[in-house]
Amino acid sequence: MSAIFDVLNLKKAFSGLTVTNDVSLSMAPGDRVALIGPNGAGKTTFVNLVTGNLRPDSGEVRLNGETVTKIDAIGRVRRGLVRSFQVTRLFQEMTPAEHVALAILQRDGRAGKMFGNFLSMPDVMEEASALLAKLGLHDLMHRKVSEIAYGQQRLLEIAMALALKPKVLLLDEPAAGVPQSDTGRIEQALADLPPDLAVLMIEHDMDLVFRFAKRVIVLAAGTIIFDGSPADVTKDVAVREAYLGSYANASHAA
Amino acid sequence: MTLIMNTETVVIKSRQKTTIGRDLIGIGAILIVAVLGYLLFPDNLALLTRIIAIALLVLSLDLVTGYCGVATLGHAALFGSGAYAAGIAAAHYGITSPVLMTLAGILGGAIAGLICGVIILRAHGLPQLVLSISLIYLFHEFANKASSWTGGSDGLSGISPDPLFGAYEFDLWGQTAYIFGVALLLVVFVLLRFLVRSPFGMLCRGIKEDPLRIMAMGASPKIALIKMYIISGAVAGVGGALNAISTQVVGLDSLSFTQSAEALVMLVLGGTGSLFGALMGTVVFMLFEDYVSAANPFHWLTMVGVLLIAVVLFAPKGLYGTAAGFIARRMEKRS
Numbered sequence: 247m248s249a250i251f252d253v254l255n256l257k258k259a260f261s262g263l264t265v266t267n268d269v270s271l272s273m274a275p276g277d278r279v280a281l282i283g284p285n286g287a288g289k290t291t292f293v294n295l296v297t298g299n300l301r302p303d304s305g306e307v308r309l310n311g312e313t314v315t316k317i318d319a320i321g322r323v324r325r326g327l328v329r330s331f332q333v334t335r336l337f338q339e340m341t342p343a344e345h346v347a348l349a350i351l352q353r354d355g356r357a358g359k360m361f362g363n364f365l366s367m368p369d370v371m372e373e374a375s376a377l378l379a380k381l382g383l384h385d386l387m388h389r390k391v392s393e394i395a396y397g398q399q400r401l402l403e404i405a406m407a408l409a410l411k412p413k414v415l416l417l418d419e420p421a422a423g424v425p426q427s428d429t430g431r432i433e434q435a436l437a438d439l440p441p442d443l444a445v446l447m448i449e450h451d452m453d454l455v456f457r458f459a460k461r462v463i464v465l466a467a468g469t470i471i472f473d474g475s476p477a478d479v480t481k482d483v484a485v486r487e488a489y490l491g492s493y494a495n496a497s498h499a500a
Numbered sequence: 501m502t503l504i505m506n507t508e509t510v511v512i513k514s515r516q517k518t519t520i521g522r523d524l525i526g527i528g529a530i531l532i533v534a535v536l537g538y539l540l541f542p543d544n545l546a547l548l549t550r551i552i553a554i555a556l557l558v559l560s561l562d563l564v565t566g567y568c569g570v571a572t573l574g575h576a577a578l579f580g581s582g583a584y585a586a587g588i589a590a591a592h593y594g595i596t597s598p599v600l601m602t603l604a605g606i607l608g609g610a611i612a613g614l615i616c617g618v619i620i621l622r623a624h625g626l627p628q629l630v631l632s633i634s635l636i637y638l639f640h641e642f643a644n645k646a647s648s649w650t651g652g653s654d655g656l657s658g659i660s661p662d663p664l665f666g667a668y669e670f671d672l673w674g675q676t677a678y679i680f681g682v683a684l685l686l687v688v689f690v691l692l693r694f695l696v697r698s699p700f701g702m703l704c705r706g707i708k709e710d711p712l713r714i715m716a717m718g719a720s721p722k723i724a725l726i727k728m729y730i731i732s733g734a735v736a737g738v739g740g741a742l743n744a745i746s747t748q749v750v751g752l753d754s755l756s757f758t759q760s761a762e763a764l765v766m767l768v769l770g771g772t773g774s775l776f777g778a779l780m781g782t783v784v785f786m787l788f789e790d791y792v793s794a795a796n797p798f799h800w801l802t803m804v805g806v807l808l809i810a811v812v813l814f815a816p817k818g819l820y821g822t823a824a825g826f827i828a829r830r831m832e833k834r835s
């Protein structure tokens with residue numbers, strides 16, 4: 247299958263310190279890829295470069311064959327590259343229904359409409375309602391976000407991203423800070439993501455990585471040191487040295 | 501699923517009813533206060549008309565500050581531009597129809613809104629505030645220097661509006677101006693109620709909370725904010741035009757830093773992010789100011805200061821915000 251998302255020889259340095267060094271990767275529709283790496287490996291910089299929040303020193307980002315390196319973050323979202331945030335960034339005074347409706351209206355180019363209320367737009371309400379129901383948030387759809395649990399807020403982040411109908415979804419630690427009791431719901435949501443959507447997940451929780459990803463990329467000191475199957479990642483010497491040491495040893499001991 | 505959809509329809513209908521109910525309450529409240537004002541202060545309709553004009557300025561400020569989170573201490577630039585546009589149209593071009601003068605005010609305010617928006621939105625936080633202060637001084641100085649158009653420090657006179665709809669003279673008692681002002685306020689209020697709950701209003705509320713999140717949804721906060729600034733300018737322009745029509749003079753004070761700061765004080769007093777708060781803040785501040793300055797001409801500013809400190813300390817959400825929160829909690833307890 248042809249690639250939907252390509253990163254070619256991406257480089258970025260801050261004051262002479264190289265934080266992204268010749269990173270290349272390619273993803274096809276339906277891919278489930280996890281990007282892992284120790285703290286300071288350059289994951290956040292990589293995400294910011296890919297989403298357009300940072301400009302690379304060199305290299306290219308392609309979306310659906312189109313080079314988007316010089317296109318800003320907003321333009322990339324409009325072309326189908328959508329991200330979720332490591333720390334939830336939701337509008338505390340708004341309801342889940344408003345969040346998802348706003349995303350739908352924005353996607354359809356209707357967010358600038360100055361008359362009418364989304365509550366009286368049947369197509370928007372129907373879609374928002376179905377999406378929230380799928381993620382188990384239907385009963386909370388008219389409550390303020392500040393009144394709902396953190397795990398549910400994380401699900402709402404995913405719902406907002408999906409409402410934009412992305413082609414490529416970057417999930418930045420979707421389960422971070424979620425109590426153990428709620429991670430099952432997040433995992434289910436990840437399992438239910440549209441099959442043709444290419445997903446790149448940045449995650450520290452290795453159990454979640456192994457359950458979700460069909461492919462794992464390991465970033466260390468700004469360089470990709472491993473790109474392969476989850477089964478092989480713990481066997482890789484470089485990875486064990488750079489990042490997984492204690493985890494892999496513990497697994498073997500068990 | 502059918503049950504869920506039915507429950508949802510009921511919830512949506514009840515929310516829509518509540519919203520329409522609040523609209524009607526707002527319109528009713530404006531009408532009741534307007535009639536009461538007319539009956540209680542028949543000799544002071546000029547003050548009441550001035551309150552309406554300033555209420556339009558405060559509503560306009562609420563759009564950018566309360567709904568979008570833009571910090572500004574220069575909002576009178578929009579109001580003054582509207583006033584001068586209406587005044588210049590009448591004094592220099594013979595456009596003396598009150599409706600056309602109001603349209604000139606809307607245009608003048610909107611253009612000033614565009615200029616201010618483009619400049620102010622280049623910065624955030626304190627630099628944004630400083631830009632807004634610089635702008636109001638620049639507008640003020642420009643109006644002062646362009647005296648052949650604006651009358652400079654003497655003010656722009658020679659504004660003689662025609663009778664409203666060719667039938668109602670702008671009389672000495674200010675009845676026509678007052679009724680015209682109430683009508684303008686009602687129209688603006690209804691339009692703004694539509695605006696703040698529209699998808700665009702929702703987008704602006706999102707920008708206020710987290711512009712980066714809005715960008716991650718593919719929307720441009722800057723474009724939305726500039727649009728809101730233009731709308732805000734149009735609303736302030738209506739207020740400015742009303743002031744020009746009712747007083748038949750436009751002074752440099754309409755383009756002053758003091759006027760901008762007072763508008764912000766009124767908004768904070770009433771409560772930001774609510775049209776009702778903006779209206780309540782203006783009415784309470786201006787009536788209080790009028791009353792205490794008459795009762796104690798030497799210490800009235802102290803009393804205004806004490807009122808503001810009391811509100812900020814004990815009702816940080818403003819008079820309307822605090823009252824609405826209190827009523828909502830009571831209703832929640834009952835149910």
